[in-house]
Amino acid sequence: MTPLIEARTLGKVxxxxxxxxxxxxxxxxxxxxxxxxxxxGPSGCGxxxxxxxxxxxxxxxxxxLLFDSRDVGSLxxxxxxxxxxxxxxxxxxxxxxxxMLTAAENVDVPQAEAGVxxxxxxxxxxxxxxxxxxxxxxxxxxxxxSGGEAQRVAIARALANRPRLLLADExxxxxxxxxxxxxxxxxxxxxxxxxxxxxxxxxxxxxERAPRRLLMRDGRIEQEEFRR
Amino acid sequence: MxxxxxxxxxxxxxxxxxxLGILGIAAVGALLxxxxxxxxGLVVSFRDLLDSIGFDVRVTATDSPxxxxxxxxxxxxxxxxxxxxxxxxxxVPMRTATGEALRGERAVATVGLTGMDPGARRPWxxxxxxxxxxxxxxxxxxxxxxxxxxxxxxxxxxISMRVSCSANRAAPVAVPFTLVGIAQFPFDDEAQxxxxxxxxALRSACGDGADDADMLMVSSAGGSxxxxxxxxxxxxxxxxxxxxxxxxxxxxxxxxxxxxxxxVLSTITLIFGFLLITVLLxxxxxxxxxxxxxxxxxxxxxxxxxxxxxxxxxxxxxIGGVLALPVGYALSLWLDRILKAMPxxxxxxxxxxxxxxxxxxxxxxxxATAVLAxxxxxxxxxxxxxxxxxxxxxxx
Numbered sequence: 001m002t003p004l005i006e007a008r009t010l011g012k013v014x015x016x017x018x019x020x021x022x023x024x025x026x027x028x029x030x031x032x033x034x035x036x037x038x039x040x041g042p043s044g045c046g047x048x049x050x051x052x053x054x055x056x057x058x059x060x061x062x063x064x065l066l067f068d069s070r071d072v073g074s075l076x077x078x079x080x081x082x083x084x085x086x087x088x089x090x091x092x093x094x095x096x097x098x099x100m101l102t103a104a105e106n107v108d109v110p111q112a113e114a115g116v117x118x119x120x121x122x123x124x125x126x127x128x129x130x131x132x133x134x135x136x137x138x139x140x141x142x143x144x145x146s147g148g149e150a151q152r153v154a155i156a157r158a159l160a161n162r163p164r165l166l167l168a169d170e171x172x173x174x175x176x177x178x179x180x181x182x183x184x185x186x187x188x189x190x191x192x193x194x195x196x197x198x199x200x201x202x203x204x205x206x207x208e209r210a211p212r213r214l215l216m217r218d219g220r221i222e223q224e225e226f227r228r
Numbered sequence: 229m230x231x232x233x234x235x236x237x238x239x240x241x242x243x244x245x246x247x248l249g250i251l252g253i254a255a256v257g258a259l260l261x262x263x264x265x266x267x268x269g270l271v272v273s274f275r276d277l278l279d280s281i282g283f284d285v286r287v288t289a290t291d292s293p294x295x296x297x298x299x300x301x302x303x304x305x306x307x308x309x310x311x312x313x314x315x316x317x318x319x320v321p322m323r324t325a326t327g328e329a330l331r332g333e334r335a336v337a338t339v340g341l342t343g344m345d346p347g348a349r350r351p352w353x354x355x356x357x358x359x360x361x362x363x364x365x366x367x368x369x370x371x372x373x374x375x376x377x378x379x380x381x382x383x384x385x386x387i388s389m390r391v392s393c394s395a396n397r398a399a400p401v402a403v404p405f406t407l408v409g410i411a412q413f414p415f416d417d418e419a420q421x422x423x424x425x426x427x428x429a430l431r432s433a434c435g436d437g438a439d440d441a442d443m444l445m446v447s448s449a450g451g452s453x454x455x456x457x458x459x460x461x462x463x464x465x466x467x468x469x470x471x472x473x474x475x476x477x478x479x480x481x482x483x484x485x486x487x488x489x490x491x492v493l494s495t496i497t498l499i500f501g502f503l504l505i506t507v508l509l510x511x512x513x514x515x516x517x518x519x520x521x522x523x524x525x526x527x528x529x530x531x532x533x534x535x536x537x538x539x540x541x542x543x544x545x546x547i548g549g550v551l552a553l554p555v556g557y558a559l560s561l562w563l564d565r566i567l568k569a570m571p572x573x574x575x576x577x578x579x580x581x582x583x584x585x586x587x588x589x590x591x592x593x594x595x596a597t598a599v600l601a602x603x604x605x606x607x608x609x610x611x612x613x614x615x616x617x618x619x620x621x622x623x624x
Contacts, residue, residue, distance in 0.1 A: 078531070084526065096523075099241060100238065113526075161527070170622070
């Protein structure tokens with residue numbers, strides 16, 4: 001099977017005042033469609049940097065990344081945007097829902113950007129809000145939602161264009177245990193419905209849910225585990 | 229959600245700040261609009277004034293400014309000669325003088341006098357009484373309301389006036405005139421006393437018997453350019469000028485100050501507008517960096533994100549610019565009243581005159597300002613490092 005993502009000896013160096021910081025060193029990784037992968041590690045170990053490179057929002061200093069067999073490094077910014085729009089969904093620790101839009105409108109935004117017809121968007125938006133259990137909150141603004149609800153809307157938004165890969169950066173980082181559990185269950189469901197999921201987290205319980213787990217330290221993959 | 233709807237929702241999420249921004253742009257736009265009206269107002273108004281009189285060419289003895297230059301001799305003969313040209317419809321000699329209107333022995337007003345035989349068209353409009361005729365004795369005099377008020381008399385009465393036609397002449401004697409009418413004179417200012425009589429009456433009053441005129445007022449038959457050429461051919465010794473040429477001369481001489489003031493103030497208002505929009509958009513962008521980075525991560529292209537900023541700028545300017553028009557127009561009426569109170573400004577002239585081109589220029593300048601002002605915040609958005617911004621937002 002052709003991997004959805006293939007990272008080859010990725011390196012990332014940030015030039016800093018006190019000298020260059022090596023955020024990633026020789027990371028090689030393959031991930032197939034529908035896989036579920038979590039990445040753990042101490043703060044500053046390079047988890048989020050790796051996630052950003054896998055999500056085509058950042059570029060490696062060395063090595064290469066193939067997304068669906070396309071060399072991301074050779075693509076123009078607009079082409080990378082197009083990949084993100086149609087093939088990758090992002091979930092952020094701070095949700096980043098647009099405060100002036102309702103939950104439904106937030107889910108609508110990526111679809112409109114992708115040129116989906118209005119009727120199809122409306123249908124898909126309601127389907128996704130039902131999927132995350134928030135159909136009854138469709139007309140509520142983010143300020144009227146709890147943290148858990150806001151993150152569920154953010155997941156619905158990330159799934160709007162039926163991405164092949166969902167990336168989540170500390171998705172339970174700002175939630176209490178109960179809401180974190182809801183989000184973890186939702187991510188399980190997303191993966192079981194066929195979308196590849198990569199979650200960066202400090203939350204051990206969340207990390208343990210994935211069949212494949214990476215432990216990172218000092219910019220390297222220190223350990224890779226597979227659930228048997 | 230389309231670009232316009234998205235940008236408008238982004239813009240109005242901070243209604244207070246947006247309202248202040250729009251008001252600021254409306255104020256700047258109103259001043260800009262006024263400066264555009266001022267830049268050509270006097271020229272347009274002066275041209276309209278000249279055209280309203282009905283004569284489109286003026287003929288003088290020299291090219292000195294009108295009136296008051298060297299007088300044209302044998303004016304009746306010159307007028308008759310030119311009147312025979314097919315390119316000319318009517319030629320009327322006009323002579324000016326200064327008079328002192330008397331009540332008893334006491335002078336009550338200094339009067340600007342015109343000696344002109346009324347033809348098919350004349351540069352005054354009778355509002356009471358009747359027009360000049362050559363039969364009335366003492367000679368008929370039509371005056372404006374200001375002089376009528378100063379004299380405190382009524383139509384049909386006889387008044388005395390000392391008429392001075394030349395600085396070389398000794399103190400003129402008082403001459404009687406019959407007040408036959410009250411008229412509006414287009415070049416009168418608020419306080420000016422004006423009168424008109426026939427040219428023969430003025431000649432008699434002057435006591436010099438000279439058949440001279442300050443100028444010949446010409447109405448062309450087939451356009452002022454053809455009339456001009458015909459006059460030059462027939463009388464190369466005379467100097468004809470069209471209304472357009474007089475306006476052009478005023479534009480490069482008398483009205484230059486207003487154009488310069490207008491240009492300077494327009495530039496300053498545009499700079500204020502530019503800074504206002506740039507600051508508003510830049511502050512808005514800086515407050516939403518995380519959100520913009522998230523949208524970019526979700527697939528918004530750099531161009532799309534920048535377009536959002538541009539449309540926000542365009543919306544600010546469009547709404548502010550439309551509000552600016554009634555505000556600017558009202559302000560121009562007020563300023564016009566103030567400026568027209570200056571002495572020597574004809575009441576029918578205006579400093580601020582609306583023209584459709586002012587509207588177009590106003591729109592074009594505001595659009596250009598919006599484009600330039602949006603450039604920096606658009607650049608910020610387009611160059612936003614997505615990963616770094618997302619990381620900073622979490623750390624922050």
